[in-house]
Amino acid sequence: MKEIRIAVDAMGGDEAPRMPVAGACLAARSLGVSISLVGKADLIHRELERISPTPPMELITIIDTPEWIEMGESPSTALRAKKSASVLVAAGLVAKGEAQAMVSAGNSGAAMGAAVLKMKTLPGIERPAIAIMLPTMKGEVIFLDAGATVDCQPKNLFQFAQMGSAFARTRFKIDAPRVGLLSIGEEPTKGNSLTRAAHELLANNGLNFIGNIEPKEMLRGGAEVVVCDGFVGNISLKVLEGLAELMFGLLAEELGEVFADKALQAGLKNIKRKLDWAEHGGALLLGVRGLCIISHGRSTANAIAKAIQVGKEAVDSQVLASLA
């Protein structure tokens, strides 16, 4: 089997380069994948030296880049100004076939922009989408767009549905994944002007389209794929995060001593983990001619290692071929 190499943006994330470097070492050791650490070489070396036990250096290559894009920067401005930013170089490695996937926990707008610039979009796809695996009562749902394309036209939602459906076929190994359109009521007329127009497109184009789906039904496991525009998707994700936090806060308040119960604490921790997509290691950017995994800014080393694993699995399952 061909070597799998993942390009990791070593400068991306709230605690970069520490977490990306540590995560890359974890993944190299446990998965046996080769890693290209892209970023400022002296900073990367310094982090590598801290790691114990000694990382599997035979699997790790350092690609020195003089600059990188900070979290707060405007993606479009920064991508124009910093041609050798780590995230651009990482995306370039994938575009040139020198790596099979890239992982970045940095500025997510910049990561998407870099992927689109270097890899280009897939034929027939005008805008990319971030696909996230959300937990449901029955397993998982592929939810997209989680934030790549905030202003969508109906055809974008249709393309997201096509990509989500292809991804679901390889991910869940089913022939005709059910695709729902996130909306505020089940009837086709319920929704806004975007969803009403998208509903028509989705209904007549060979997808296993089950119509509008409300968030509650999505979280019950009513579809394998749910599409919405990137603004609504990102807000939904952030409501999930915020409510999980609020509920744990309310629980602590309501329960007093009971809250300290060990079994309860362990159970809550598991649920927190299930709901926390940062822990899942990241989301796949669908719609570009290459694999790009976007991780949460606050990713730990474990989360980065999981993102690398997501990348490896996407290579193994030939997600790209199924999308094309």
Next chain:
Amino acid sequence: MKEIRIAVDAMGGDEAPRMPVAGACLAARSLGVSISLVGKADLIHRELERISPTPPMELITIIDTPEWIEMGESPSTALRAKKSASVLVAAGLVAKGEAQAMVSAGNSGAAMGAAVLKMKTLPGIERPAIAIMLPTMKGEVIFLDAGATVDCQPKNLFQFAQMGSAFARTRFKIDAPRVGLLSIGEEPTKGNSLTRAAHELLANNGLNFIGNIEPKEMLRGGAEVVVCDGFVGNISLKVLEGLAELMFGLLAEELGEVFADKALQAGLKNIKRKLDWAEHGGALLLGVRGLCIISHGRSTANAIAKAIQVGKEAVDSQVLASLA
């Protein structure tokens, strides 16, 4: 003090007329408000006869209407076809000053439409908004629009902010309530084309505008008022409902026997109640020249009684005068 009279759409709700009638009787007894029960008189009488102890009939008037609007009907079509539908008659009572507020747990599109048709919008307000009280770590936030206006222009969001701010002044008794714009990042450039344009309007027009606010910060209590378009607001609300359900499901699964613990169950029940806006008795439709409270279709008698209380408090605190 002048008598307060609330018009209740007796035919609105999943379990109408039972729940609206029972809720009206509860409210009449506990709050001493007069109630006009609007709907099919024989059905209302039949429900009144079931109620024990005997309802305070001196406070209850029945307004007989031959027709009503069902949950699944298209609001615009139904409002045109059924001129004497209970919800239209109830809105008419408020418009004519024969009631100070109306409550409906029926088809919410029809309730909004009826209120706009009969009461007209306030001067300077083009579209109405549903304002909901959401729980936060620090108390409550006024969240609007929760579903009245699904396709918004920037000026609509600005008008929602003005109304929310006026409502917050009377509700929280503070001079300059903090107003946030729901978005996917704090920087003014984060968001979609609607929020970016709205941000400019909100920033320069005499509000205590704190800029974009993310859902997590909203649920932490970072603002007294948060505005968004009605599609995003309704989706957010439904994500909250869905996640609450999912978390209780996951907890039961994770905890096994521990889940049966009495103190835990009691605490969870309290939290469920806090998060369930149906239990709060309903939301205020802001932007019309009259008070209209929209309740959840699955409202219990208690929820209807609370909605009537929300109406009474809105009358008492002169919300309308502050909005005008």
